[in-house]
Amino acid sequence: MAESTLSSGASLHLWPKISQARISVDPGVVMHRHGSFPSVLAVIGAMSLGLAACQSSHTDTTSAVPAPPQPPVVTGTDQPVPEEPLLEDAVLPEPPQEVAPEESPTAQQSGVDDTSSPTGPAPQTVVDPTAISSEAIQQPAPLPSTSAEGAPSDPGTVAAPAPEPTAPAPTPTAPGFSTPAPVPPPAGQPTSQSLEAFLDRSGLTEAHAAGQVPVVSSVAEARTLSRASDHVVVSDGTSHVVFDKGAASEVTETFSGSSYGARFQDCVELIAWDIPADAGETLNTAAELAARKGTTLALAPSQTYRYSGTVKLPRDLTGIEGRGATLTPTGKGSSARPAIAVQLETESTGMSLHDFTMDMAETSHGIGIQGNSVKDLNIRRIHIANANHRGIQLSASVSDIDNVLIEDSRIDNVTGEPETKGVANSIVIEAVQEQENTYDRKSPYWDRYTDTGGINPQRLHARNIRIRNNRITGGYYGIAFSGVSESTISGNTITMNMRNISMQNNSSGNTVQDNHLLEGGSSGVTIGYNSDGNVLRNNTVTSGRASRQALLQAYQGSDGNQFIDNSITVTGDGNPQWMMYAGTDSHGTVFSGNHLKGRARKAAIGVESVWDATSILSRGSNPYSYMSSGYIPSPVDGEKVTYNGGFGPLRNVSIIGNDFATTNAQAPLVYVGADVSRGRRGDKRIIGDVTDLTVSGNTASGAYSEKVVVHEGTIDGVGEAKVRFKDASFGPS
Secondary structure, X not given: OOEEEOOOOOXXXXXXXXXXXXXXXXXXXXXXEEOOXXXXXXXXXXXXXXXXXXXXXXXXXXXXXXXXXXXXXXOOOOOOOOOOOOOOOOOOOXXXXXXXOOOOOOHHHEOOOOOOOOXXXXXXXXXXXXXXXXXXXXXXXXXXXXXXXXXXXXXXXXXXXXXXXXXXXXXXXXXXXXXXXXXXXXXXXOOXXXXXXXXXXOOOHHHHHOOOOOEEOOHHHHOOOOOOOOEEEEEOOOOEEEEEEOOOOXXXXXXXXXXXXXXXXXXXXXXXXXXXXXXXXXXXXXXXHHHHHOOEEEOOOOOOEXXXXXXXXXXXXXXXXXXXXXXXXXXXXXXXXXXXXXXXXXXXXXXXXXXXXXXXXXOEOEEEEEEXXXXXXXXXXXXXXXXXXXXXXXXXXXXXXXXXXXXXXEEEOOOOOHHHOOOXXXXXXXXXXXXXOOOOOOOHHHHHHHHHOOOOOEXXXXXXXXXXXXXXXXXXXXXXXXXXXXXXXXXXXXXXXXXXXXXXXXXXXXXXXXOEEEOOOOEEEEEEOOOOOOEEEOOEEEEOOOOOOEEEEEEOOOOOOEXXXXXXXXXXXXXXXXXXXXXXXXXXXXXXXXXXXXXXXXXXXXXXXXXXXXXXXXXOOOOOOOOOOOOEEOOOOOOEEOEEEOOXXXXXXXXXXXXXXXXXXXXXXXXXXXXXXXXXXXXOOEEEOEEEEEEEOOEEEEEOOOOXXXXXXXXXXXXXXXXXXXXXXXXXX
16 A cells, blocks of 8 residues: 655545555545546646655544445345435325316326436526635525516514413434424414404494393304394304394394394304304305305314315405314325315415314325415414324415415324325425326336436426424425425424425425424435525434435435535434435535534435446445445336436535534545446446535544545446545645
């Protein structure tokens, strides 16, 4: 083994197939370069290196552990274990029931009609990694394909809800990080007027004081009155309605042998009805009446709303005022036709749903709230309990979705596990792409991308979505965006999912900030499939369950995504492949100012240009790469896949100013893999150089093997990929 020293005193490890040479690049920075001796000599000659003794200044004085032993060599008799597929198409929700599937394709059906050639990355604003500041990285890169629209104005101040009756179980947090602030509970304090105020507005205060206006708790009690009066008030202390003797009304009742008509003030009060055992028909009748009046449907907390069908909200309804009431749907659905508990009419505008609970325990394949092509929708202080399929699902299949607020709410779903993929998701927002007529419907995004390097453009869009200050537990996805842009996810606590947040399939220009993403089994935030210019800032990501992918990651043609000032902690039995990851065709990814603590199986941060097992294993065993086992099962047919994406160089990735406090002495802090491929069908020549890579200003403590490991793959007849640094100093200059 020979070592060479640069004038800068840095150190670089090169791994040839047969023996190993060491070259110094920067004190304490160790890079393993899988390469042949000719390439090593070329580097040495180009840099005019002088030979030095083996015990010269390559020693990593900041590392707590020595370099690892040479990884085992994979032989022809080894039986590789397939990697868990990193590529998972975003959730593909079912079309709304009132729209024929062929007329309103979902994201699952999206696509263009031709097999066009690979599309290059969209133009983007490039952040200069050598001059990064908080001001320079606050905003996402502009979207090239959609015109920026003005952000919607926030609704007025919402009254604070009452404290939750019972305190929820404490949310697990990592040592050293702050406990998330409690989310305001749903189904909060009733906002209706008092009985006294209601009587005053109705002009009945004096008559009531004189004993001329009886006040009863329900319509059923009013029927027991023995003496007729001019007015009867039904009130449970929260909801109130007056019945006037002999008055014409849409709601009439008979009390003491006389006919009475209900008089509604600001909303249609359900307390005016006697609720039967199956409340569905009554709920829909009241909703239709409120829509005709252009007003709100008000629930009564004293009533029981158990129903087997769907509550349908007409587009002229202004919303549901819950007042702390509970809806108990009991519908039985299937994966092909879910049972929808509350359904907004397609293209509803200006609706507000707030302050009620939905208990989904008696449903199967149930959707709590479903809407199609809605605009100006507010969902506030809703508790969807015992979800088993979807909590909230909003789809754009007729026209765009615009200006949606989901705030101060709570969704409790089944725990996210691998088998819940496609079954249980808590919040889904999706807009359709162009119709897919070419690629496999089961996994169209993966199928098209690995063949062409692109996905279909959006036919419709979802914009200005704000999901904030919610508590979401369970579901494969906590929040799933597909085709969503210019939106914000902030201040949420999301826990016990497989993926806390997913932004895929043209989801661009979004901001994810100030969230607590806890106990994800796979990842905290996944960005994939042409999803550009997203900013993830100041999130706390903690998991003792993670065992699969990276906790924060971007791949498959997703450019200009920025991961800034996030805290990532792996606790307990957690063992993800990486903590952060930049993959195939995802140029301009920035990892800056993040705190990484705990164990990662392959590397704390991974950077890879091409997923091709032949190239990845071309220098021998490679435990740091995504496809280190040699293949993954195809999401289309389950067959072994050795190529999984990447169509050329990976440019301008920056790893700057991060703080590493890792605990795996067998894994490096940073792994960089440049690979080549013949493509999925064997007819391409893909050279995946990693170029203009910046690794600087970082600090390291704890246990790790090396600071930087570099792999340069090769395939006979294709060529060899190279890693080219703009700055490889790793630490402060």
